[in-house]
Amino acid sequence: MNRRTPAATPLALLLALALALLGAGCTGGVEGTPGAAGLRDPYFPGLGNGGYDVTHYSLKLDIGSSADDKHGSSTQPPDRPADRLRGTATITARATQDLSAFHLDLAGLDVEGATVEGRPAAVNRAGKELIIRPGSAVEDRLRKGRTFTTVVRYSGSPQTITDPDGSKEGWLRTADGAVALGEPTGSMAWFPGNHHPSDKATYDIEVTVPDPLTAVSNGELISRRTEDGRTTYHWRTAEPMASYLATLAVGRFSTRQSATPDGIRLFTAVDPESEAASEEVLDGIPAVLAWSAEKFGPYPFTSAGAIVERTGDAEYALETQNRPVFPGPPDTALLVHELAHQWFGNSVTPKSWRDMWLNEGFATYAEWLWAADHDGVPVGESFDEAYEDGANWAFPPAEPPSAADISEAPVYGRGAMVVHRIRLAIDDDEAFFDLVRGWTETHRHGNASTDDFTAYVEEETGEDLTELWDDWLYGESRPPVED
CATH class of the missing domain: 1.10.390.10 (Neutral Protease Domain 2)
Structure with missing residues (x-):
């Protein structure tokens, strides 16, 4: 990043722990103990969750305006094209202890239900903590060392989060859509998960948006299909990624795909207002990657690129994995900085x-x-x-x-x-x-x-x-x- 949140409050953490402990003692609950409601990070003690390690996120997201959603607020302007989100998060994780309940980080959005291993699970909420309590039918899958799958269905108007330093992250609305930035806690604004940098995972992100908008995320574009005036983009990140490095940009973009001489796939998405001023610098991405590889070692990913918003859509650049986000046309020094993060911070x-x-x-x-x-x-x-x-x-x-x-x-x-x-x-x-x-x-x-x-x-x-x-x-x- 080129510039600089909030920790869960002690009251919220105590309430979350109390609910989890209560759930563990209920008749029919899974034997074991609840996973911790935070990882005691020095600066964000409530961030992340104990008792499991996520290996993969599969997110299916439908983006639209409040006018598209019968549940949307009538007070929201109908022309905000990325104001509402409806999502299904499938989270594959490995238990690191015998679990009776576990937590997910999620800010603001409404949870409609959850399953663990295909069976309905109880869901409680305390601030930014979701407490998931599976039934006894799946207790063997939550033993230490076993892998289990959780599905969470949710919807709402994603939040913009103000960090302790006053900067904005989470879901940032732009003139023609939105951009999701997650450092250090903003990813919980658009999907539930274990949102601490120590828990890295692979990702599949499928995003459906109304035409003519484009949805750009991390990794490689696997497919794109259009039906009834809406297009679904499927992005895959095959290398481990911390959740704060996940991004989603929705808007009108000019996109280009190519490859470097050594086979790194390049994808750039540029707001038309920033296109002309960005072209020369973005054309230098292959050269910067080659120079960086000489200094720092082989490029650690299979894809690279950039997302360039119009000036003012965000306050800072961020080294989102594979393709950094820039708040307007970057200069070469900023490009070098954010691409260096692919080694230092991302890998x-x-x-x-x-x-x-x-x-x-x-x-x-x-x-x-x-x-x-x-x-x-x-x-x-x-x-x-x-x-x-x-x-x-x-x-x-x-x-x-x-x-x-x-x-x-x-x-x-x-x-x-x-x-x-x-x-x-x-x-x-x-x-x-x-x-x-x-x-x-x-x-x-x-x-x-x-x-x-x-x-x-x-x-x-x-x-x-x-x-x-x-x-x-x-x-x-x-x-x-x-x-």
């Missing part, structure tokens, strides 16, 4: 939101590397500029003081300085880039923490870098640098 995903600097520090450093290779700006000069910027010293990048700070300047600029200080400590560019490529290979399609990273660097270099971590990653003050 190697943080274990918690405290590890954001691993995403943003490396993506910012990618900008510095590109400027050195293409614009004649030495990396040292970019480092010096960041070092002199007082905003980068507001707090240590590995310890933002609150959820409102996880996308502030130190996470980006000082995060990139940490990467450069590692390069200087190694004092061998070939060894440094081998280290970076090894990191993306070791944790490809997985999760990693700051502790994982520092341990990896020290193991690979054979150096004790405690002083570097203390000064640059965790230090409260600006450390001196040699002239």
Whole structure:
């Protein structure tokens, strides 16, 4: 991302837990214990759910205006083409404990019913928590290590969520549709799930929209079929993806499909108002991917591209998997930043939101590397500029003081300085880039923490870098640098 929610309230968490415990004790319930109502993330403790690991989401969504839906509110303008959503989420998961009940994160939408292994399940709600209580007929499928399938039917007008830093995410309505952005909690605005970055899964997303709108999501376009003036787009993401990286853009787009010389499938969708100003930069995607692969290792996905909205439809760019979303025509530096996230953040995903600097520090450093290779700006000069910027010293990048700070300047600029200080400590560019490529290979399609990273660097270099971590990653003050 190039800029920067809300945690569940303690009252909501207590109510959710109480309902789950009550359900576990009901006659006919499944033996076991309820899954936790949150994963105790340092900044969003109510985000995510315990007791299971999602392996696949299959979402079938029907998008329309309030005028299309007999349940829609008559107070909504009838010309908002993506104001209503009706969905069926099929969630395949593996139990990590014997479950009597489990939770899903979902904000705002109305739940019409749920099944587990094809049998009706009780559904309770506490704020953004759905508590699913299966019947005893499926208890064997909820034993630890077993795989089970949950189907949730839901509908409503998806919410726009305001983050702790004041930015908007979730379901953002645009002039001709909507765009769904999920970092850090916005994906719960349009589908139920285990919405913490530590639980990655594959996806099939089928979206039906009225013509002439287009629906663009992650991964590859598998099929497209039109019937009675409505078109269904089927998108598939075959590599694991954290839910905050899932996106859906609905609107009038100019689309292009092609492939890079090494076979990566490209799909771009551009709002007509942004098309002319975006063309030259988007034509550079194959070159940026090839350059990035030299620096960071093989591209970790089979498809790439971009979604470009019109200026003002969103407040920031976001590294949604395979094809980042841009709030208007991007420049090359922003394209480099968001495509670098495909390695740092999307393939190697943080274990918690405290590890954001691993995403943003490396993506910012990618900008510095590109400027050195293409614009004649030495990396040292970019480092010096960041070092002199007082905003980068507001707090240590590995310890933002609150959820409102996880996308502030130190996470980006000082995060990139940490990467450069590692390069200087190694004092061998070939060894440094081998280290970076090894990191993306070791944790490809997985999760990693700051502790994982520092341990990896020290193991690979054979150096004790405690002083570097203390000064640059965790230090409260600006450390001196040699002239």
